[in-house]
Amino acid sequence: MKIASFNVNSVRARMPRLIEWLEEANPDVVALQETKVEDGTFPFADLEPFGYHISIHGQKSYNGVAILSRSPISDVETGFGDEAWPTDCRIIRAVIDGVQIINTYVPNGTKVGGDKWEYKMAWLEHFGKFCRDLGSTSDKIIWLGDINIAPKPEDVYEPERHVGDVGHHPDEFARLERIVDWGWTDVFRQQTQGPGHYTFWDFRLPNSVQRKLGWRIDHIYASEALKSKCERVWVDEHVRLREKPSDHAPILAEFDLD
């Protein structure tokens, strides 16, 4: 299974980039974030020629997640499955080829200490509980998406300047660690060490990709059952260099499911 995560920053605005990348990468499963479109106006017709099954959980203007899959999708669930978290569209999960896929768009946080920051902290705590309720890490489960946290100094440019900022804050590190403790393995870091491997580059910094001014905030995690089945993980960085790109590039992993 070739599986990818791509924050498209509007699926409608990004459709030319998404289509050309689907054609060249030919992934079996794609987790999209920031689709920014309500379910009734999702551009199914543009993707129809590529033969993907599609499950969506979207809203107007902000957020929105989707799963594209070559194989049939079953057991789709959206949100936390909790009445206390009814509004924003940040989680969709489904079963594909016997693997549970959890696609998340973690809140950005905006500004340390503000309301949206507190929401991010609460969301991460709630997602930790969500993971602990999943069942056994010996089940085949993949969690992927825009995590909005660069967890280690090597995951962000000039880390000494960014420590304590949104995306690289100790309160985020602690909450992500509590999530990962369930039994997740960051499959990119299982294979590749060192700085300079990013998935996001801010639009406001000119030539940020060439200058390596990025953040590794899009992650793919595997349960114990799948961590040894991951053969390769990489970032399609060139997608961020194209015309009218998203500010994120796709991250991909290849799993041998036998």
Add this chain to the structure above:
DNA sequence: ATGGTTGAATGTCAA
């Protein structure tokens, strides 16, 4: 410390 850009909207917020 601040601003820089993009996408949704067509004000201005979110990122």
